Amino acid sequence: MARLDVKIGNLELKNPVMTASGTFGYGIEFADFIDLNRLGGFIVKGTTLKHREGNPYPRMAEVPMGMLNAVGLQNKGIDYFAENIYPELKDFDTNVIINVSGSTIEDYVATAEKCNALENIPAIELNISCPNVKEGGMAFGTSTKSAEDVVSAVRKAYDKTLIVKLSPNVSDIASIAKAAEAAGADSVSLINTLLGMAVDAEKRTPLLSTVTGGMSGAAVKPIALRMVWQVFNAVKIPVIGLGGIMNATDAIEFLLCGATGVQLGTANFIDPQITVKVIDGINEYLDRQGCKDVNEIIGALKV
Amino acid sequence: MKKSIQDLRIVSKEYPGNNYVLLKMTTTDGSLLPEMLPGQFAELKVDESPSTFLRRPISINYVDKDNNHVWFLIQMIGDGTKKLGSLNEGDLISVILPLGNTFTTDLTQGSKALLVGGGVGTAPMLYLGAALKAKGVNVSFLLGARNIDALLQLEDFRQYGNVHTTTEDGSHGEKGFITNHSVLNDEKFDYIFTCGPKPMMMAIAKYAADKKIECEVSLENKMACGFGVCLCCVENTKEGHKCVCSDGPVFNLKKLLWQD
Ligand SMILES: Cc1cc2nc3c(=O)[nH]c(=O)nc-3n(C[C@H](O)[C@H](O)[C@H](O)COP(=O)(O)OP(=O)(O)OC[C@H]3O[C@@H](n4cnc5c(N)ncnc54)[C@H](O)[C@@H]3O)c2cc1C
Ligand SMILES: Cc1cc2nc3c(=O)[nH]c(=O)nc-3n(C[C@H](O)[C@H](O)[C@H](O)COP(=O)(O)O)c2cc1C
Ligand code: FES
Secondary structure, three states: OOEOOEEEOOEEEOOOEEEOOOOOOOOHHHOOOOOHHHOOEEEEEEEOOOOEOOOOOOOEEEEOOEEEEOOOOOEOOHHHHHHHHHHHHOOOOOEEEEEEOOOOHHHHHHHHHHHHOOOOOOEEEEEOOOOOOOOOHHHHHOOHHHHHHHHHHHHHHOOOEEEEEOOOOOOOHHHHHHHHHHOOOOEEEEOOOEEEEOEEOOOOEEOOOOOEEEEEOHHHHHHHHHHHHHHHOOOOOOEEEEOOOOOHHHHHHHHHOOEEEEEEOOHHHHOOOHHHHHHHHHHHHHHHOOOOEHHHOOOOOOO | OOOEEEEEEEEEEEEEEOOEEEEEEEEOOOOOOOOOOOOOEEEEOOOOOOOOOOOEEEEOOEEEOOOOEEEEEEEOOOHHHHHHHHOOOOOEEEEEEEEOOOOOOOOOOOOEEEEEEEHHHHHHHHHHHHHHHHOOOEEEEEEEEOOHHHOOOHHHHHOOOEEEEEEOOOOOOEEOOHHHOOHHHHOOOOEEEEEOOHHHHHHHHHHHHHOOOEEEEEOOOOOOOOOOOOOOOEEEEOOEEEEOOOOOOEEEHHHEOOOO
């Protein structure tokens, strides 16, 4: 049994395995399937200042080895979360992290401030990469200037661990990561979904109400790995890797490419117990490789 | 209700009609199946089908408590359901169940319920009919299909109530669509339950609304997770977007925006 604990900023994780926002609800939905306390952490649904209804149906299209979604940040807002959901989550023995989204810098800051006040939320993940909302979202994550602006504004308002979630829909993700680091991020997580599209040829219509949507699932892993590797080589802060992780081997590949933690997203839909299987699988791998500590394999890719 | 994920074993495979399979499944270790209610569904994992990434939602067709079997009636429409239909007795399928809410079954004894199913939408009506009959409800089924080959499980339905049928080609029952069947004019019902293609359900819903009959519809929106975490399956309702997988699949017509 190797040591699995890792650190991300001031955040101590009992193991590197977390869940990806928007794919894990508020965690409680998984309580019938797994012991949530086994997770390194879980990241709840994208949360905004005000209630959002999200995009019209249809919001999902299956694609080879993956899916497109166009949920559009449907959520009841941070106040509802604080009053109704937080009390149910605050006593879990794991890191519960809020994924914060917004369409203006003021929104991000106001939401982050409210998160700061929630004692048992040790970190937020700033989503500057949602491809499914017209205003803001991804727009903040696609230029170094706007990324720096929003991250530094939130940094001033939030004093716990600040993770910034990056968009893959850019030509140079490392430069955005550096901008987030310079603006005070404690960590970056990547990747959010890839902008994609699916078409019904017979009906000559798009399959999503929004025409384009965000692609996730097994098919995106090679792109995510490449980006994690590039970012790992560009910044000093810890990197959290995600995108297409379906099993322990996939997760280990991200760790080798420099991720200190990983998140599982779409895989939870297919196997709601996948998180604990990945934790066990990482442990078995470390034993097999003769490693005493998971930190030995982080960034240990031989190139 | 506590959800479970487990491998179930196929104990019997039947072909109730062209392009349909009926899988009867049980637990691998002899333990009791979890309690399941009419209208609920399961998410079945499809292995070795490269084009099938997500699980497939399939209704609880019937629960045979005496034998500890759950039945799934599957229309082989695309790669995922064809793969499920190619499995054999003894094979295992990873199943998450029970999912979703249920039809209202605590109706007054002696009240009259009409259960309307079109195509594979007849699947949940069998278990619902059985539950209603057990409560002393007077059950009638109105089942529609393209032709006689696609009218499924009629013998099973007859155990629980009167069976009325329509086929588009007239090969069984009245010719035409469900919504033109004479029983809708000849008899009066207290409750209507429906599942099937959306245009059919909307027409039945209109009939129910016009006649002021309570009506519950079961929706089949596209799903990614099936247990309320992805928010992909929403239906726009009077209370905003609701998840068909966890707030539904059964909705009282009054909650939907169909009439507006
Ligand atoms: C709650 C619920 C209960 C269901 N119960 C049953 C059941 O008891 N028996 C049964 O045979 N089927 C049922 N379905 C539908 C079934 O899930 C789909 O037919 C199946 O997912 C198709 O998978 P596939 O890989 O075979 O086809 P795909 O290749 O995914 O699709 C084939 C074709 O079917 C269409 N399709 C796929 N999913 C749906 C859907 N949800 N609604 C309408 N059209 C769809 C696609 O647009 C495409 O044209 C249910 C669906 C839901 C949401
Ligand atoms: C249905 C769905 C909803 C999502 N919602 C959010 C969200 O609210 N905020 C966010 O930062 N990412 C969201 N994502 C992106 C995931 O967190 C993750 O970055 C992406 O799916 C890639 O990982 P995966 O391939 O493991 O799923 C969502 C993804 C899916 C599939
Ligand atoms: S299918 Fe995921 S929430 Fe309904």
